[in-house]
Amino acid sequence: MQGxxxxxxxxxxxxxxxxxxxxxxxxxxSVIVDPPDGKLPxxxxxxxxxxxxxxxxxxxxxxxxxPHGVPRQLVPPFPVEIVQDGDYFAILSETEHSVRVIPLNGxxxxxxxxxxxxxxxxxxEGDTLLVDVTGLNGKTWLDQGGNFLDENEHVVERFTMTAxxxxxxxxxxxxxxxxxxxxxxxxPLARQxxxxxxxxxxxxxxxxxxxxxxxxxxxxxx
Amino acid sequence: MRLRLLWMFVASLAVEAxxxxxxxxxxxxxxxxxxLEAAGVIFDPPxxxxxxxxxxxxxxxxxxxxxxxxxxxxxCFQPGVPRSTLMPYPFQILQNNRAVYIVYERVHxxxxxxxxxxxxxxxxxxxxxxxxAHWDGATLVADVSSFSDQTWxxxxxxxxxxxxxxxxxxxxxxxxxxxxxxxxxDPKVFTMPWKFHVTLRRQRGAxxxxxxxxxxxxxxxxxxAPRKNGA
Numbered sequence: 001m002q003g004x005x006x007x008x009x010x011x012x013x014x015x016x017x018x019x020x021x022x023x024x025x026x027x028x029x030s031v032i033v034d035p036p037d038g039k040l041p042x043x044x045x046x047x048x049x050x051x052x053x054x055x056x057x058x059x060x061x062x063x064x065x066x067p068h069g070v071p072r073q074l075v076p077p078f079p080v081e082i083v084q085d086g087d088y089f090a091i092l093s094e095t096e097h098s099v100r101v102i103p104l105n106g107x108x109x110x111x112x113x114x115x116x117x118x119x120x121x122x123x124x125e126g127d128t129l130l131v132d133v134t135g136l137n138g139k140t141w142l143d144q145g146g147n148f149l150d151e152n153e154h155v156v157e158r159f160t161m162t163a164x165x166x167x168x169x170x171x172x173x174x175x176x177x178x179x180x181x182x183x184x185x186x187x188p189l190a191r192q193x194x195x196x197x198x199x200x201x202x203x204x205x206x207x208x209x210x211x212x213x214x215x216x217x218x219x220x221x222x
Numbered sequence: 223m224r225l226r227l228l229w230m231f232v233a234s235l236a237v238e239a240x241x242x243x244x245x246x247x248x249x250x251x252x253x254x255x256x257x258l259e260a261a262g263v264i265f266d267p268p269x270x271x272x273x274x275x276x277x278x279x280x281x282x283x284x285x286x287x288x289x290x291x292x293x294x295x296x297x298c299f300q301p302g303v304p305r306s307t308l309m310p311y312p313f314q315i316l317q318n319n320r321a322v323y324i325v326y327e328r329v330h331x332x333x334x335x336x337x338x339x340x341x342x343x344x345x346x347x348x349x350x351x352x353x354x355a356h357w358d359g360a361t362l363v364a365d366v367s368s369f370s371d372q373t374w375x376x377x378x379x380x381x382x383x384x385x386x387x388x389x390x391x392x393x394x395x396x397x398x399x400x401x402x403x404x405x406x407x408d409p410k411v412f413t414m415p416w417k418f419h420v421t422l423r424r425q426r427g428a429x430x431x432x433x434x435x436x437x438x439x440x441x442x443x444x445x446x447a448p449r450k451n452g453a
Contacts, residue, residue: 002318002320064437066434067330067432067434081334083316083318083323084318085245085316085317085318086245088314088316090316090323090325092323092325092332092334097300097329097330097331097332098330099325099330099332101314101316101325101430103429107429110429112450113431113448114448114449114450115431115432115434115448116432116434117432135448137448137449137450151450197334197336197343198334199343199346200300200346200348200349200350202347202349
């Protein structure tokens with residue numbers, strides 16, 4: 001799976017669920033494959049929070065240059081480079097220079113660890129890489145539309161190469177204080193040309209992603 | 223499974239085909255991160271002093287005075303090259319047949335040192351520069367250019383311009399150590415290229431910890447270790 005990859009579903013960065021086009025947001029299908037209706041199974045209070053987040057989506061943590069979290073690291077249409085080296089599977093994102101170096105050697109999860117990208121442990125199941133992610137800090141969103149997670153989030157990711165130029169990425173998310181049941185997102189990753197090089201991303205933590213912010217202000221002013 | 227084993231075999235061949243192995247977690251010894259001159263690590267020129275142009279020396283003194291607020295690292299910018307290597311935080315080196323990858327704990331920066339002989343992406347203001355590397359025997363030599371003028375060389379305010387050019391040499395001196403040597407050149411700031419070296423020590427059993435920046439109620443930025451929400 002080594003090489004540079006990119007989500008093939010651009011619209012999911014804006015909303016992982018099916019959505020119509022709006023100002024500067026392309027329409028797109030849901031990337032949620034379970035439940036079958038493609039909707040995030042929010043608990044009632046969490047559904048209210050998601051609505052509030054949508055209204056105040058300039059609070060998107062990525063707009064403040066924080067790491068995307070999981071599974072959002074693989075969602076936006078920006079390149080990621082996968083490096084496989086012995087006991088490690090690394091995912092380097094161009095955006096926010098998010099990076100996970102995932103041990104495959106059976107190392108146990110860290111305790112009392114609450115990170116933007118969590119604590120990832122991988123293992124092979126046939127040709128599929130399974131990554132178990134705990135220790136997520138609950139401050140991350142799933143997309144620019146305010147779909148969110150809290151610190152009880154637990155993710156199992158599956159990376160399966162279905163063709164030389166295609167990885168199917170699946171993430172099953174369990175978060176019992178936000179969702180009534182586990183749900184699964186699926187995104188195809190497309191291999192980028194061999195010459196693709198990640199460039200340095202200049203969004204410094206704590207700074208505002210001004211363009212992201214201004215777009216919403218412009219929209220509100222309408 | 224067979225496909226995976228085949229890939230692992232091919233990947234291991236590819237890495238073994240590289241003449242050197244720098245893989246693992248490493249951390250610099252000593253106090254060069256605080257002040258390159260005071261740490262006594264500069265061996266060329268023999269005076270151990272940074273050969274500043276006169277005006278640049280006074281800029282460095284001013285940076286030192288204002289370092290509490292002016293240090294780009296304190297404000298969570300990516301520390302740059304060579305400073306990232308010197309810091310008292312570990313970094314992990316990975317290798318494959320395309321490149322050598324260095325993932326730094328500090329602000330989760332990373333660098334990709336390409337081995338394919340392509341030219342630099344020149345003229346872009348990168349904090350971490352653009353790195354092109356080759357093996358000189360078992361020593362990795364990285365040529366790094368295309369810098370911004372926004373990073374410092376250490377916590378004492380030693381600085382550079384956007385003309386910075388760094389040549390790094392990573393020499394494995396034992397299973398537990400790498401000698402890291404850097405040649406620093408910047409015609410806008412220094413009268414001549416200068417060199418220092420530090421020892422990098424293997425951090426057995428260690429793992430990188432997330433280092434992220436958060437903003438407090440006064441708007442100041444702080445490095446934050448993993449902690450529970452609201453803690």
